[in-house]
Amino acid sequence: MFMKKILLLFILLFSNSIFSQYEMIDKKMDDIPKQYQSTIPAIANYISQNFTSEEDKIRVAFYWTATNISYDVANMYQPKIQTVDEKISSALKTKKGVCMHYAEVFNAIVNQMGMKSYVIDGYTKQFGKIAGLSHSWNACNVNGKWCLFDPTWGAGYVNEGVFYKKLNNVYFKSTTADFLKTHMPFDYMWQLNEKPITNDDFYNDITESDLIANPYDFNAAIIQFETLSESDKMLKQIERMEKTGLKNNFIKEKYTALQKNYEGYKNNNSIPKLKQIVAEFNQANKLLNDFILYRNSRFKPMLSDDKIKEKVQVPYDKWLYCQQELAKITDISKENLLNFNSLKKTVAFAQKRFEAQLNFVNDYLSKSPAERAAAFTVKRK
Numbered sequence: 001m002f003m004k005k006i007l008l009l010f011i012l013l014f015s016n017s018i019f020s021q022y023e024m025i026d027k028k029m030d031d032i033p034k035q036y037q038s039t040i041p042a043i044a045n046y047i048s049q050n051f052t053s054e055e056d057k058i059r060v061a062f063y064w065t066a067t068n069i070s071y072d073v074a075n076m077y078q079p080k081i082q083t084v085d086e087k088i089s090s091a092l093k094t095k096k097g098v099c100m101h102y103a104e105v106f107n108a109i110v111n112q113m114g115m116k117s118y119v120i121d122g123y124t125k126q127f128g129k130i131a132g133l134s135h136s137w138n139a140c141n142v143n144g145k146w147c148l149f150d151p152t153w154g155a156g157y158v159n160e161g162v163f164y165k166k167l168n169n170v171y172f173k174s175t176t177a178d179f180l181k182t183h184m185p186f187d188y189m190w191q192l193n194e195k196p197i198t199n200d201d202f203y204n205d206i207t208e209s210d211l212i213a214n215p216y217d218f219n220a221a222i223i224q225f226e227t228l229s230e231s232d233k234m235l236k237q238i239e240r241m242e243k244t245g246l247k248n249n250f251i252k253e254k255y256t257a258l259q260k261n262y263e264g265y266k267n268n269n270s271i272p273k274l275k276q277i278v279a280e281f282n283q284a285n286k287l288l289n290d291f292i293l294y295r296n297s298r299f300k301p302m303l304s305d306d307k308i309k310e311k312v313q314v315p316y317d318k319w320l321y322c323q324q325e326l327a328k329i330t331d332i333s334k335e336n337l338l339n340f341n342s343l344k345k346t347v348a349f350a351q352k353r354f355e356a357q358l359n360f361v362n363d364y365l366s367k368s369p370a371e372r373a374a375a376f377t378v379k380r381k
Helices: 001-028 040-050 054-068 084-094 098-110 197-204 219-225 230-244 249-296 305-328 334-349 351-366 369-377
Strands: 117-126 129-142 145-149 156-159 161-163 172-174 183-185
Touching: 001 040, 001 054, 001 351, 040 054, 040 098, 054 098, 054 129, 054 172, 084 098, 117 197, 117 249, 129 249, 145 219, 230 249, 249 305, 249 334, 249 351, 305 334, 305 351, 334 351, 351 369
Parallel strands: none
Antiparallel strands: 117 129, 117 183, 129 145, 145 172, 156 161
16 A cells, blocks of 8 residues: 555656646747637747747647647548648637647648658557557657657547547657557658567567667668658658558558559659650651751752751750650559550660761761762662
8 A cells, every 4th residue: 555655646746747847838838829829830930939949849839739629529530531731721720620630730830830740640559459540640850859749649538429638748759669559650660669560569569679680770761761752752651561561451541542642643743754755756756857858858958067967966865865764764653654665665766767867977077078979879778
């Protein structure tokens, strides 16, 4: 009994120390005027004007989000399909939302203040049971260190269909090990874990594993991730998801959506490029045909050597550009693969034709004026 009292006293003292640590700045954030709460820039500007350190700024952004948005229990199982801007606008207007609304609002405030933040998608468990919904939370860089936040779980809890608002600081800058007891991101990079776990590990309450032989440098991985194109980011996420295993329907749905987005992104980006190459190739052929007609007329009317060279060099350079640009395209959607391969073959097949005319002109210009006339009587190969 005595030990239980000591343990209870310790828990109360620890909880009070967490509360008192933020009590002053939380109360200061309570004073934010109503006119500053309708848009992300207004909220962020108010925070930046009234708080100086990154630690304080991230704290009040979390505090405002968690205490001003109520969980929308009525729509928890059928949330509306919205863009990011629509999620944020809806949450600020109604002061209601589900996890994606909390995460997007918090994320937008932090980014607006010039700090790095990302919305992380995954799934959760409580009391050893996997939740019936996927979930969203945040990873933010505070003073050069990546930390994890869940403004939704920090806002309160749902019991028997009723949301109870109660600030929970456990989900403010939670440690990686503690977070992995309840939160599993689809992409293991966002575990912020030197020993990333698989989905099987998460089900079995394991917070460190041998998924990667050497300690995983997630800081370096995030830095590299930020330099990638959108399609490459999606491809890397797909690869990391495959590595941790497609354990449940949440993961499979995310994986399928990423694959579709990846194919769609490649399709949307490859079509304009392929159209440009086709247009350039058609122009190259037109100019080369014009040159051949000029050659058939034995270079009449006579032009300067530079002009004669230009008439064949320009179409050749355009053909070469098409060849080089096609070689740069490594990701192509399945829908465009047939056309892409056909175009590559056509451009490659045209090489001899363009080179033959260029070689003829180079040979012609290398001769003396007396020898040039004979060049037109030589049988073409």
